[in-house]
Amino acid sequence: MIQATRKKSRRWVVDLVLLGALWGASFLFMRIGAAEFGALPTAAVRVGIATLFLLPILLLTRQGPALAQHWKPILLIGVANSGLPFALFCFALLSLSSGLAAVLNATVPMFGALVAWAWFRDRPDNSRLVGLAVGFIGVALLASRSEAPHTGGPGDSASAQLLGVVACLGACLSYGIAASATRRYLAGIPSLATATGSQIGATLFLVLPAIWLWPSHMPSLHAWLALTALGIFCTGVAYILFFRLIAEAGPARALTVTFLVPVFAVVYGAVFLHEPVTMWMLLCAAVIVCGVALSTGIVKLPLGGAAVKQA
Template sequence: MSQSTGKSRRWLVDLLLLAALWGASFLFMRIGAAEFGALPTAAVRVTIATLFLLPCLFLARQGPALAQHWKAILLIGVANSGLPFALFCFALLTLSSGLAAVLNATVPMFGALVAWAWFRDRPDNSRLVGLVVGFVGVALLASRSASPHADAAGDAGSAQLLGVVACLGACLSYGVSASATRRYLAGIPSLATATGSQIGATLFLALPAIWLWPKHMPSLHAWLALTALGILCTGVAYILFFRLIAMAGPARALTVTFLVPVFAVFYGAVFLSEPITTWMLMCAAVIVCGVALSTGVVKLPFRRAAVRQA
């Protein structure tokens, strides 16, 4: 086996493993939020991730980089982890894990919009079409959002719609943090950024989590779910993600977005008996097409057509 073939297989293995871990995060968040509540679940997640990443940070000798840029890293950690994790946990109180993961696939679209507004990084025509297609898919999905807990009517329907809005708010927060990282954290070692962001998120969520801590001790099942969420789906996933970027580049790493909902829907159906509706699959296909176009993974032949006419 050639060296290039081996390297290709390694990044593909990392890609699938990362998608499997991030897909499982929606399952674990839903299990944890049911007993801990939204904010305590998010707080426990980032606290465990911090405890896992800190030794890695010092072993890699990237502590000085974190100490030098701690203000920016901690603040961006609120937008990159603290706020979106809390919003997703809140959404998963009423939405299925698969539906939340499908909405999470819009992150690259929000990233493109924020970069356009912040850096005047205007998307080309193909990407603009992708943005429109993607948000049409989200609107269609939100119009008939499905929940395994209740009928989409009355208070239940309003709660589900609020959950969809919370998911989209989390995706927007990810988009803002991506541009903020590009603007303020360029050149800083990735492990320092990852660890510092979890520390910032922990500080941000600590007091609200203590205030809203459940009166009854959550079960061992819920604690195990949050332990896996913090160590595997956050700590290990961060390391895999940055290694994937180093091996395969940002464009290939971005394709993990398309795989995460597949794993999340599968986990939800198998472990939580969540229904998979035809409408949900159709809207997911529209959203994936929009994301593929808006991120440049797939391009429409606008320029080619113009050349032929000339």
């Protein structure tokens, strides 16, 4: 009995590493897909496949009524949580390396803290405020010397790279807004219903633009396989892992996946896409990770000043 309990208590570590590996791979697959499909079709195919994967699971677990009862907020939040950020990241990956985009993605908790501060008046304590400042300094330093994939196309220009960085940060802000909206409007709703409904909402949001911008030449089997893996494993399976991780290990531990995603993404990009990994990029990534650790409260500085929360 004790051994079984210990085994279960350690399973969250396996889930955490696997989730980091899956979400790290999503940047690799998005870049492969966007190169042939374009940004919006790539995002639309991703959420469409994820919907087809999650919907039967939702029905088998009999959580459909929860989705039917709360479909309006779930679908709308799905646009902010999946549709818009996926499209922005796919656009950014036309001019940025997958590793760099993943490092910028690590700022999501900082944007989440800022949105919660503005929305719920959850003022961070002094340690978290320092973390926010450190994190955004790291982003500014990283953006100042961003490295593109060097495809020989228009995405290699400095302006395109800067636009890609802005798109990544816009996606992170969208995630932060979605997190606070979920807290405000979706509390108590089963996680699988929220995950499935969010993908349905994102699909509805992206389907018409994707059809309009669908590539004139049929993408290769390689690109289709990348998007299939992106939709099933990096979205559908990853969502299930994420919510199980929250249930078993708590939100604070689940949040540490933020540190693993860029590591996996940088390794994947270097091995499979031969993307450059510069010392400047690694140093800036370290600064951003420190900022995230402080701004989320995982690491605290011995500073005075308690957080203030207003009703």
